[in-house]
Amino acid sequence: MFSSFDSIKPALKKLVSALSEEYPYASLLAVEDDWRRWGVTQGGVVLNASGFGGGTGFVVRVFDSTGCAEYSFNQFSEEQIPEIRALLARRLAEQNQALGGFQPLPTPIPADDPAQLKKGARFQVDPRAMGDEAILSKLKAIREKALKTDERILDASLGMAYRCCRKLFLSKNRDLDQTLMWTTCGLSMLAARGQELKNSYKGFSNLGGVEVLDQVESAVEQVSRETIEMLDSEPIPPGEYDCVCDPDTTGMIVHEAFGHGVEMDMFVKDRALGKNYINEYVASKLVTMHDGSTVDEAATMYFDDEGTLTGDTMVIDKGVLKTGMCDALSAARLGVKPTGNGRRESYERKAYTRMTNTYFEAGSHTPQEMIASIDYGFLLERPSSGMEDPKNWGIQCMVSVAREIKDGKLTGKIFSPIVLTGYVPDLLKSVTMMGSDLELAGGGFCGKGYKEWVKVSDGGPYMKARIRLG
Amino acid sequence: MIERIKQALKDCGVSLWILEDFTEETAELFFVKKQLDTRRFKDVRKFKITVFRDVEGQEDKPARGSTQITLLESMSDGQLRQELESAYYAAQFAANPYFDLPDPVEAPIMEKTGELAEALLAESAGKAARAIFTPDVHEDAFVNSAEIFVSRSRRHILSSQGTDAAYTDARLNGEFVVQCREPEDVEIHNIYSYDALNTDALSKKVEEALTFVRDRARAQRILKSGQYDVVLSGESVRTVLSYYEDRAAAHMIYPGYSTWKLGEHVQGEEISGAKLDIDLCATQPYSEEGIPMEDLPLVRGGELKSIYGANRFCRYLGVNPTGVYRKLRCLNTGVPFEELKAGPCLWAVTFSDFQMDSMSGHFGGEIRLAYLIENGKVTPVTGGSINGSLFECQGEMAFSSDRYESAGYSGPYGLRLKNINVAGAGGEYN
Incomplete structure (x- = not known):
């Protein structure tokens, strides 16, 4: 697997050298992709191996007198180097001419400090070794078990996917090579209330292989129970309530409500309020937030898509905003060091500042202690979607379940769906308890606006805060 | 390459x-304010192939499995054979009840014409940039950043059944953010998508967005919780109507997620408002499976007229495979938009993310800018959220006579819905 890059790597280096003769900076990212998705639902069986995002291909970055430019392609051989060089020069000339009076955004050429690395992540069970027959049999068996849990279950859908990806980053001073694999699995169950379909979902993820599948089977009863509970749910009376967030909901708040607001390409554009709050309190002293690759989850990597080595970024330290996350171009423009957060949806797309594994540190309380501390409020579970508002720190997050708490106890009453709104610092400053166990989940993807999907994980502990619900 | 793939298929x-x-x-351009951030170019060619394998299914019934893979020109003949062999082997484990493949279609290539399809990509991208920044002449409200994607593509679809059809396409899409700093520093995010170099429409969209962001800057967080008549506009109308598109899809009906049948009254039996007339519009001559695509009447007078979708699910349901559509046309009309939003209502202009959940029937989102209209007074408001159920309001829909056009929607600009739950920034609305 992935041996073809070994044979063309010398030619790829020659391409970088050839471009370096013409431009003051040239680099190349090569992506070799192996992706497979299996699905079993009432609609049938699906097996798709057509490629994740753009699949296998290349992107070169150069700087000319106007600034940064990139060229993405998926055909390469040593013989094509003069052709690629000429094509890039021609298209840059055409574009520069067509743009006429537009001035470039001043951008220092990013640092190209020497670095060499070759590294791969370990996993227990290789999905390729397990094979399609065994994986689909396992998924079908879990689905059958799920369908038998309650006659009101309309369907149980199971999906599993892995992506094994090798990336090479080559520049004049860097030669980086990493191979990583993530695997995700999700179980969704449906029940009908007339025309209204209610569902519950549980996702699992890892930086690894099929071993993630073991967790799904144990969740069948829970997902079924939650699906049936949803049939009796009703809309919530809008208002501000004391809430306990489960780790997934905490993760959504970390990621959507705050994380996007400290992506530093937004600082360059003057689109993020966070820029004005560095070294100021933006949250309760119980809140410490990290982003990075020092934890093993689906978004862990050793270098980013611009060849910056990754690590850990402490974004909030005991309530004080310390820094944002930054890609290489934005770092050059802002005069700071990049944090290894320059990520692309695929070789076909631009690199932006993107989160990786983002989470709040654990505290010292149990979920039971948090629930017991509330006279009237809700336990929020199962986030379904969220949208960033870095400019104004407005919250829009949706969760599927709000469980009513009265006099320190869950009443069994469920409200759904729930929209969380409000002002992010108000919510984070209202945090009064943090759970003792940290959980990360990387089942989903993150978009920048409405596109540029990349694999991320987020999470935290159970968290008590005051939140506006509607 | 196609001949190499055909030979490899035969060998396997x-x-x-x-x-x-x-x-x-x-050709892609990225701007920060009026300054050029990055230029990007892309040339890719991919061969996406689905291989099918017939096997014996449950209770000895015939079954057909399939696997999708992507092949690249750089692959050797040996690699092509290896990939196809592996896919063919895997297909037997992904078996579904038997279905016929799409009927064969043989046709000459359909070439898209017009400036976007024929001019240099760089020139079209440059014109789009000028279209965005030409209206950007105000001191208070301005374009914060913009992204421009001009693409030209060619699809050639072939099948073992004899399909050989091809077409070209060209698109202009992207996004821009408008900002206003006073009295409150705010922004509004906008998406655009055109199938022609429609620079006038793009400039008009920017102009309109600048007006909205100016209003958002002075909008107040005074919206009270309660039930409102809500007016939606533009893409939000399309988002709500997507419920009818989703529920009529063969892939929703076959597994029982949607119980709709042809002739069904999709808005229920008690309709005092507009009875829906909806078409699905073909934006490409052939689907990915090579099915010829035509405009399709979906709903007439509130009755379901068609079930549509990809080949396999349509075959199972015994309906004609139509392909999957990307554009919806609503033929309903009504009063001018100014009249539609007369009387007490909340005109929700922009959301952080407005969503329609076709499973649950719920729609909603956090309000970035809305106009509270009551007693002849129009007040820009921000904050709060809408959380509505289409099942409860679809019998009393009212549309505007003003039209809206985009790559994914053609229809009334405005839609008024009654008694929608709104979570405000404080207090109760009576």
């Missing part, structure tokens, strides 16, 4: 397949 004993040869080139 694959007799049933659909192949899509997809070529795309783009």
